[in-house]
Amino acid sequence: MYNSDMPTRAELPSSKQLVRSTILAAISAVVLLVAIVLPAEYGIDPTGIGRVLRMTEMGEIKQQLAAEAAADAAAAAPATPSQPAEAMPDMASANAAQPQAPAPAPVAAATAAPKVQWRDEIPFTLTPGEGTEIKLKMNEGAKAQYSWVVEGGEVNFDTHGDAPGKSISYEKGRGVPADEGVLEAAFTGNHGWYWRNRGKADVKVILRTSGDYTDIKRMK
Numbered sequence: 760m761y762n763s764d765m766p767t768r769a770e771l772p773s774s775k776q777l778v779r780s781t782i783l784a785a786i787s788a789v790v791l792l793v794a795i796v797l798p799a800e801y802g803i804d805p806t807g808i809g810r811v812l813r814m815t816e817m818g819e820i821k822q823q824l825a826a827e828a829a830a831d832a833a834a835a836a837p838a839t840p841s842q843p844a845e846a847m848p849d850m851a852s853a854n855a856a857q858p859q860a861p862a863p864a865p866v867a868a869a870t871a872a873p874k875v876q877w878r879d880e881i882p883f884t885l886t887p888g889e890g891t892e893i894k895l896k897m898n899e900g901a902k903a904q905y906s907w908v909v910e911g912g913e914v915n916f917d918t919h920g921d922a923p924g925k926s927i928s929y930e931k932g933r934g935v936p937a938d939e940g941v942l943e944a945a946f947t948g949n950h951g952w953y954w955r956n957r958g959k960a961d962v963k964v965i966l967r968t969s970g971d972y973t974d975i976k977r978m979k
Contacts, residue, residue: 807923819921820890823953826931827915875904878969881977885914885962890955895972897944903970906939907952912962914954922948933957941970951975 772780798809802819809815883891895903897920913936918929927945932938934957944950956962968975 802921802926805924810923815921819919819926819953820892823890823917823955826917827933827955827957875906875967875969877906877967879975880965880967881975882963882965883977885954885956885964887956887959887961890953892951892953892978893966894949894951894976894978895942895968896974896976897942897947897950897972899944899947901944901971903942903944903950903968903972904940905942905966905968905970906937907964907966908937909935910963910965912936912956912958912960914956914962914964916955917953918942918951919953920945920948920950922946 794806794808795814797803797805798812799814800821802815802822804810804815881893885891897903913934915931915933916935916938917931920927920929925946925948929942929950942950952966954964
């Protein structure tokens with residue numbers, strides 16, 4: 760039988776060395792959690808390192824997919840049977856007894872709103888299951904007018920914004936063929952849209968924007 764040599768007491772690590780190693784390991788774990796895990800898994804980037812390494816975008820997409828999956832599961836759940844409606848009084852006979860008010864005079868048609876002069880127009884195609892993101896670089900309080908339309912189907916979307924240590928979701932929708940409005944930046948950073956095609960065929964999306972932004976970029 761082979762007998763291995765036992766280490767001497769001097770070769771064993773001291774209690775102080777063990778404590779130091781434990782503290783260093785804990786600090787390393789916290790750094791990895793804040794700088795890598797939070798941005799890549801949850802889209803939370805308090806240090807800004809995740810944005811530089813392009814891991815925050817991956818985390819945001821994961822959160823978007825998780826939200827969509829939860830919404831799909833909620834939509835698939837059986838609806839609660841509605842309560843039978845109470846009997847309504849015979850409104851027709853009651854209204855018949857009331858004197859009819861004279862018809863209002865015709866109102867002149869409102870003046871048509873001026874046509875928007877779009878600054879940028881970005882068309883793109885999404886295959887089934889594919890998603891993409893377009894962001895505007897905006898200062899706090901800046902406003903951008905937008906309009907997007909889907910040709911050939913519908914999409915799920917999330918209008919949101921992000922900056923180092925900040926994030927906000929303005930609006931979400933499922934199975935939407937078009938949307939338009941004014942996007943006002945809650946803080947200085949990137950603000951825009953994420954779309955995903957949950958249909959079974961390719962769709963074409965056309966985004967038009969105009970307003971107070973310095974740059975527009977397709978993130979994926």
